[in-house]
Structure formats: C-alpha cells, structure tokens
Amino acid sequence: MSVLVFSLIHLVRGDPIRLALGTRFSQETYDALRERSGLDLPLVQQYFTWAGRALTGDLGVSFRSGDTVTSLIGERLPATLTLALAALVVALVIALPLGMLSALHPRSLIDRVATVVSQFGISVPDFWLSIMLILVFAGLLGWLPSGGYVPLTEDPLGWLQRLVLPAVATGVVSGSVITRFVRSSMLEALGQDHVRTAQAKGVPTRQVLTWHVLRNALLPLVTVTGVQLAYLLSGVVVVEIVFSWPGLGQLAYQAVRDRDFPVLQGAVLLFALVFLVINLLVDLLYSRIDPRIARR
C-alpha cells in the first residue's frame, strides 16, 4: 500500500523544487536542494529511503516550510479526529432513533419521512451542504461562526460553536446511510424466530426490543458504522477546506497545491493507517459482541 501511495504521488506533474523556490533562483541552489531532498536519485531508491525512514517515524521535511512532516501531521491530526468523531456522533444521533422508529412502524408517517430525509441526505454533496449551512446558520441567522478553529482548552464554547456546522455537514450523509441500515437490520432482527420465543416467555416488550432485537441488529451495524467512519475521514477533506478547519484534509489539500511531496505522502499514509486501525477496531468490537466469532 505504501508503494501505491508513493507512486501515485510521483505521477503528479510539476517539479516540487521549482515550486518551492519560486521564480528566481540559481542553478546551484536548485541542485543543492534537489540533492538534499533526494529527488535526484532513481525513484525506486527514493521509495526505499522514504519507506525505511517512515517506519522509524521520520516522514521527511516539508519542501515548503521546512518543518518535519511528522510534526505537521501531529499538529493537524487532533482537529481531524475531533471533526470525524463529532460527525459520527451527529450521524448516530440521527440514525439510531430514526432507523429504529421506522423499523418499529414500517410504512407509518415517521417511516415515510425518514425515507425521504435519508434519501435526500445520501444524495446531497457535502460541499453543497456545507455552503448551505454556512449561508443559513452563519449568514442568514448569524447563530454560528462560518468557520475557523479555536482549541478546546482555550475557549470550550467557541470550540463547540465552530465544530457544529462542519460536523453536521460531514455527518449527514453517513447518518442517512446508517439510518437505512438501522431500519433494515432492525426489521430483520424483529422477524427472527427467537424474538417470538422471547415473547412467548412473557418477557416485557422493552426487554425484548433491547436484548433480542437491538442486540442482534447491532451486529451488522458495527461493520457499517466502521465503514462510515472511514468514509467520514475522507469526507472531512472537503468540509475542512470550506470551513477552514485546520486538519489533515486541509494539510493534504495545501500539499497538493504546493507539490509538497513529503507532506502529501505523509498525510495519505496516515489516512491509510487510520483506515486500517478502524478496520481492526471493528473486528475487535465485533468479536466482543458476537459470541459466535469470539469463541472461534
């Protein structure tokens, strides 16, 4: 995978050194910089040098700012994770009640409304939604700031105010997808024979719903939520730019603009790593809640 990341980036046209140096520079400066960044070496050798260092946590130095890539990413990572998790919370807060209600009352008014809303949510592009949110809540109503970021430790309220709109913009799509999913997996769980067994024992309805329906509906839901979290992380790139949220997405975007290879490579590698970690977590969680897997 790291090979993929590496080669994809090197397919990009444009000489990074030229871009970094601007318009006026001597051939000597150019050569010196090129040699220092290793760009004069053959690509394969560049790759192994890069990969070897990456393993030790050294992702190189930004062409543009001269900071280490690791420190740049370290600065940006918390903001992105915050946004992605907040978006996931938004998604689940929408999806769980809406999906469950729809499943418990199929074809009712609430089910129809949920279908329309989630269909809309699935099809709306996130940049469009971001802009609409800014126009309405920041512009028209003036309730929330249109973007920016302050650390939680400095100004908790300001942090929250700036988090709401980007989190909603990122979370709505996933929320809609998960709503559909909660509905169908709840319906499936409701129809299972063992639910009838539980009812036949005289178990109170609420308990039947939590322990026999929801508990089983949860299994497929964990997988889908993991996938959606990964999806959210990719969604934040666009939203971060629109809301000037100083996260990895913005960093990656700037790196592309500046042909800042080391930063871009580092950011993409980190996204890939996060995907892997999410998958691992999903597997772990799954084996904890499904005894059929845990004991295998």
Next chain:
Amino acid sequence: MSAPSFEKPATAAAPVLEVEDLRVDLRTPRGTAHVVNGLSYTVGPGETVAVVGESGSGKSVSVLALLGLLPARTATVTGRALLQGEDLLTMAPERLRQVRGPGAGMVFQDPMTSLNPVLTVGRQLTEGLRAHGPVSKAAARARAVELLGEVGLPDPGRAVGRYPHELSGGMRQRVVIAMALANSPALLIADEATTALDVTVQAQILDLVERLQSEHGTGVIWITHDLGVVAGIADRVLVMYGGRCVEDGTVDDVLERPVHPYTRGLLGALPDLAADPDEDLATIAGTPPAPTDLPAGCVFWPRCPVRGDARCETEQPPLAVVGRGGAGLPHRAATWCAEREAS
C-alpha cells in the same frame, strides 16, 4: 399404550383451555390465506391432546394464534380461546404477557432458530423466570441449572454459560423445552418438541411432561408427526386438515377406528400400530389445498378416494359425533360418508 383412563376424568374438571371457532386469516402476496377455519376443542387438566396432520394443515399457526404470536400486521384471529376462563384473544397486552410463561408455555418447532444467538442459554432461561416475579439472579440461575438437568442436558452447570451455537440440535431442543417448562405452565404447547431427539432422550422428556401433568395438572397440546408418541402420551387426538379439525376422539377411537377418509389415509401404511410404534404418518396421494384457495365443499374432496356423497363437492360436512369412546368422550368426524361402526 395408554388407554383412555378412567382414573383421569379429563373433561370433568373445568378445562384448562377451551377453543371455540378459532379462525386465522393471513394476508399474503397471493391473497388472503385461510389457514385456520373454525377450530374448536378443549384441553382438560392433566390431559394430553395430540394434534396430527400433514405439513401445512395449520397446526403451528393455530397454536401461535392462541398466544398472540402471529405477525400482528398480517394476521386476523377470531373466535374464542379461554385459558382457565380468560379469553386469550381479547386479553390486554400486559395481561397476555403475564400469561405467557406461567399460563401457557410453548416449545417451538425449530430449535435451530428459536434461541437468541448472542445470549447464553442461562440468560435466556433466567429471563423467563425473572419476567414473572421477583427472583434473585442467583436463585434464577440455580433454577436454570436444575431445569437443564431435568431435560437431560449433560453437565447443566456448564451448559448455562454456553451460547446456542455451541450446542447440538438435540441439546438446543432440550433448552427450548426447559424454557417452556420453566414457569410450570398450566398449559404446555409442544410443537414437534421431540422430533430432533433420540429415543431415550425423548422418553425422558415424555416422562418429565407426565410428571408435570400429575403434579400441576398441566394440560398439554402435543403437535407431532410421530404416531408412536401419539399412542404413547395422548389421551385424545385431533386430526387437522386444511385448517379444520376433520376428526377427533380418544386415542383408541382415532387410531384404531378411524372414520374420516383422511385419517384412514394417514394411518394407511400402518396395519398394526403395536408392531411398529415409531412409524410416522403415511403419505397420501396429491397435495393439501393452498390456504389461499380452499375448495368449496369438503376440504378433502380433491384427494378423497371415497367421495361417496353428492354433497362432497358442494357442502362442507359438519364435525358430527360418530361414536363414544371408552370414557364416554365423543368421537367426531367431518365427512358425509362416515362408516359408522358400532363402538
């Protein structure tokens, strides 16, 4: 084989269950399915009524309807079903919940899907115990272990902590039986309860049920294809076809002096019951009618080898008394051509 017992005058005491004109319609994509069409029977305290009939005759649906366990959106249930005098079909939901378990326990047909895959066996047993009164966790667990032992599960102390997928089909079947027996129900409904079990375990379960019957006066509805079981435990037999009772009476009357052509067909391959008690029901040429498309007249006429009456194809024969069994219980059959043997 148990003869109709004089020392157990089943219908003399107030019945545990009285079903009157039970009808179940199910909405299906192919139209309304008339699955149960006017079923009436009683189950006395300590009495065992065996329900037999081909696949699709409405046996499972008729008992699920009693406990309100059919999908509410598609099922229409009418008639009366008095459990110890209270009508199950019009009961308030909370009262019905209280009745499920201690009032009527149910063993479901398919042991593979009847247990929740993500909860331990113990959890599923104690849940039923604790739903009906304050029982401490420890006491419920102890009772669960005891129940599993009673249904013959090896090492019940360990079994309570296991998940259904860790048990064999026969073991799961016994867990499902234990759950139905957990609250010592007044009525036990067993739908193919011992089909997955080997003969010794089956005998153990039947003994257990008999003990429950003598201790608590439990009435039993036993749905089965196994005539050996019918002959072994039933006091009375009810033969179902096309959602109707086509013949009922004491086990001797129905098994030895069957009147209805359908019952005769079922028993056909069985010249001597005592010789081979584990024989299943015989197969009859043709297929049962689709519940969406029941024939006019006698439900059995398209397959009936007798059809000895002009009314067979046009008019539905009533369930009429054709004789009296040993205990004075009526032997009834719904056919225009009953061969009324003196009995």
